[in-house]
Amino acid sequence: MTTKFTKDHEWIRVEGDTATVGITKHAAEQLGDVVFVELPDVGKSFSQGDDMAVVESVKAASDVYAPVSGEVIEVNQSIVDAPEGVNDAPEGDGWFVKLKLSDPSQLDGLMDEAAYKEHVANA
Template sequence: MSVKYTKDHEWVREEGGVYIVGISTHAAEQLGDVVFVELPEIGKSLSKGDDMAVVESVKAASDVYAPISGEVVEINQAIADEPAKVNEDAQGAAWFVKLKAKDASELDTLMDEAAYNEFVENE
């Protein structure tokens, strides 16, 4: 399936039955050099919109919200060890967590790429 986006600049993409979540390239650019990432514990259960992770630059701190409800099944330790990866490949290798979705239909409320790009343009 294609990538979906939230208005809070998270992206989510299905792969082999789990949902991979990260922050958009646009959000990473706005933050500047990412210096710190805090990830949730594996097994944590999240409702859509819950605080899921924290991403920080030198001058800004942002909460990353769960785009859909679900359970954390995997975290990307590589970005916690090397936060710079978020600036390099926000929508690829620098994913944040993998979720087991509770209700995949929640994805329907999110934006597709074209809608997100338009949203960013108008923000």
């Protein structure tokens, strides 16, 4: 099981040909209190970099992008019902969607944890 990160502060945890996607702890802290989450429908396909979900704090709305291409096989209804779950555990129970990957090789272009930490430190 490997976890990769994007420059836009999504994380993706891969298990076989499926993966769980969410926003990083850093992103959740920057957003502040999450008050609304909009998730895609199960069955919808995205290309890498597409707007996939929306997360809103009191201040502003932000897009969540598809870290890699794939089809949505499950969404986390609990963060729609209780958006504060994103702040409570952004890299755990506050996950957004599960994807069936259509091109796992795209994962190679994403950052590992050490590279992401450096990306945040230099931001």
